[in-house]
Amino acid sequence: MIYLIFTPEGxxxxxxxxxxxxxxxxxxxxVLSNEDLAKLTxxxxxxxxxxDKIDPSxxxxxxxxxxxxxxxxxxxxxxxxxx
Numbered sequence: 001m002i003y004l005i006f007t008p009e010g011x012x013x014x015x016x017x018x019x020x021x022x023x024x025x026x027x028x029x030x031v032l033s034n035e036d037l038a039k040l041t042x043x044x045x046x047x048x049x050x051x052d053k054i055d056p057s058x059x060x061x062x063x064x065x066x067x068x069x070x071x072x073x074x075x076x077x078x079x080x081x082x083x
Contacts, residue, residue, distance in 0.1 A: 002078045004069055005031060006056040010081035019043055023079075026069050028054055048072075057083045 001023045005011045011018075011031050018025055019039075024046045032040070032047070040047050054065045062082055069078060 002026065002069060002073055002076055004065060004078055004080045006054050006062075006065075006081050007031065007083075010056070011036070014079070014081070017079075018045065024048070024073065026050060026065070056081055 001021045002025075003014055003018050003021075003023050004026045005014060006028045008031050011027065015036075017023070022043070022045060025040065026048045027050065029049050037047060050065055050068070052065075055061045062080065066078065066080060
């Protein structure tokens with residue numbers, strides 16, 4: 001499973017599921033604290049930072065990020081934070 005998260009609040013809501021699912025995580029820059037990043041990498045999760053800052057309330061921006069993740073990931077389910 002892949003989680004596409006754009007805000008710190010979205011990460012906090014999904015954190016336990018991300019860890020439980022051993023999911024791959026794609027996030028906006030600045031979403032994760034150093035502590036969160038260390039915890040995720042220690043748990044063996046893969047974390048990617050999106051190259052562009054995505055506005056989760058902008059549908060086109062979210063779809064662009066989703067397309068990028070789909071092109072750079074194996075086929076699997078993707079959970080997308082969307083406001």
